[in-house]
Amino acid sequence: MTESAIFAPARAPLTIGLLVLPQASILEVASALDPLRNANRHIGHEAFRWRVVTPDGAPAPLTCGLLLPSSGPVGHAVGAEMLMVIAGYRLQEVATRPLIRELLRIAPRFALVGGVDAGPWVLARAGLLDGYRATVHWEDLEDLAAAHPEVEVVPDRFVIDRNRVTIGGAAPAADFMLHLIRSRHGAPLARQVAQSFLTVARPGAEPQVTRRADPGLDPRVASAAARMEARIDTPETAAETAAAVGLSPRRMEALFRAALGTTPGAYALTLRLQAARRMLTDTRHPLAEVALRTGFSGPATLSRAFRRAFGHAPGQLRRPSPPA
Secondary structure (H helix, E strand, C coil): CCECHHHCCCCCCEEEEEEECCCCCHHHHHHHHHHHHHHHHHHCCCCEEEEEECCCCCCEECCCCCEECCCCCHHHHECECEEEEEECCCHHHHCCHHHHHHHHHHHHHCCEEEEEECHHHHHHHCCCCCCCEECCCHHHHHHHHHHCCCCEECCECEEEEECEEEECCHHHHHHHHHHHHHHHHCHHHHHHHHHHCCCCCCCCCCECCCCCCCCCCCHHHHHHHHHHHHCCCCCCCHHHHHHHCCCCHHHHHHHHHHHHCCCHHHHHHHHHHHHHHHHHHHCCCCHHHHHHHCCCCCHHHHHHHHHHHHCCCHHHHHCCCCCC
């Protein structure tokens, strides 16, 4: 697909409006802004400008507890060439109908509209990704594809499709900004910025989750752990995993205890329970669906394992907190 003209070489400053929703991550905000600040420092002039806005103009409470100052409500982003929506948790609360209507109203006034982490969800709800290729944080890929079949959802780190860009999370946001810097001001500047942060730019088409082996682990343990991570919904027995990585069950257990301080079975169960807790916290899937998607035979089986692991029933994660 043809990229927006924003990516053409240019000396004129580029202004980016950053719409930060409550319960976004400070790391995502920093990953979007700090490469631009650093590029300005290296190039010696203001090649990039930005303005941070929030839905109502008030400071946005971030997941770390800090309040992010805002220069105004959403409409104050108009005048920038590019609008980026950064969102994280509690989308049902923060992606309100008035916000969606305002995004629909102002989106045509930007040369490029994008979203980071859960930001693509917000764009999809507004219909701004219909007919586009897009990505979202890897934990939400399946749900976004199911909820919005008119969007071609792919597992890439970031996707640029005409006048839309979608980005999977904080690290891919930095990758995208390095791509933007390189496109407008050349590879040497992008390398300088990457080196300032002791990193390298990764291409957008690279998958978000690569299952790379942890260099600190025995390769056989790393391989077994990767199999477990890839089979959350259809777990295999420890004996099957051991056979797949060329070990006896006894030897694999010894390696897991030495490297991770736990057994293969316990490690796999922890992965599945963590995935279940994430779904219960971040989605509205029924308990039966959460159980199915995390490899449990039914809600009762999941509930028993969940209570043993966390000390409370899974339903408690969805009960409203009592008033203070």
